[in-house]
Amino acid sequence: MIKHAEIWRAIDRLAARHGLSASGLAKRGGLDPTTFNRSKRVTHDGKLRWPSTESLAKVLEATNSTFADLVALAGDGPVGQAAPVHVQRVPVIGYAQAGSDGFFDDAGYPVGNGWDELEFPHLGDPNAYALEISGDSMEPLYRDGDVIIVSPGASVRRGDRVVVRTREGEVMAKQLARLTANRLELQSLNKAHPDRTLAMTEVAWMARILWASQ
Structure with missing residues (x-):
């Protein structure tokens, strides 16, 4: 299963792939610009916060990407290096x-x-x-x-x-x-x-x- 840190890494890399910041990616998907801000990834009491499936679906559609593309961006390698997708x-x-x-x-x-x-x-x-x-x-x-x-x-x-x-x-x-x-x-x-x-x-x-x- 994809981990919390990996899904947020993938979002950052998806943004970078399209020459955008995390805020710019959110705006392109029609979301509030703060949706993917780092401050939104952990709650004030330290609980991990995950992006919603709806927000992911919107930015994937806006960037003409698939969920497999997003998973491939979640690996530990450099930004341009995709993780193998099983x-x-x-x-x-x-x-x-x-x-x-x-x-x-x-x-x-x-x-x-x-x-x-x-x-x-x-x-x-x-x-x-x-x-x-x-x-x-x-x-x-x-x-x-x-x-x-x-x-x-x-x-x-x-x-x-x-x-x-x-x-x-x-x-x-x-x-x-x-x-x-x-x-x-x-x-x-x-x-x-x-x-x-x-x-x-x-x-x-x-x-x-x-x-x-x-």
């Missing part, structure tokens, strides 16, 4: 399929074959998959037709964006608000849709969203 083939699953029986095992891993696939930098989880969004329940963050990369094997913490499937087959993407041994509290990404609280006995599986391709 590619993983990731199955692409439709949102409706995610709620259907027979497409996942009890751990939330996709089963079977014949899926469409996309190539993605190595994720450290051989069971990672892509989920194609349908509907508006995750707007404005994720829109109909967007693809999110999901990792069943990644640990989840409060504030992470996750996909949850209930034992009745309902699939939802929300933000993890609280997790206890008995209860799962989820915050909706779209305020037009309610937050949810589920008993853990209702939850079939939960997986963390690692990336959104928008």
Whole structure:
């Protein structure tokens, strides 16, 4: 998995590749100029702050770059020297399929074959998959037709964006608000849709969203 220092190094190098400062890169992507400032990379109490997937998607689009390009800039070598990128083939699953029986095992891993696939930098989880969004329940963050990369094997913490499937087959993407041994509290990404609280006995599986391709 890419580390905190590496993702910020990659952002700085992406800016330099296009003759920009970190602030200039943010402005080119239509972001607040301070988005990538060094002061924004660690909170006042010393916690690491990560760039959002939305901000990364915007600057990659603005510079006609891919996520693989960004990962290649994260290595320890000189600015002009790209790190090797190990590619993983990731199955692409439709949102409706995610709620259907027979497409996942009890751990939330996709089963079977014949899926469409996309190539993605190595994720450290051989069971990672892509989920194609349908509907508006995750707007404005994720829109109909967007693809999110999901990792069943990644640990989840409060504030992470996750996909949850209930034992009745309902699939939802929300933000993890609280997790206890008995209860799962989820915050909706779209305020037009309610937050949810589920008993853990209702939850079939939960997986963390690692990336959104928008």
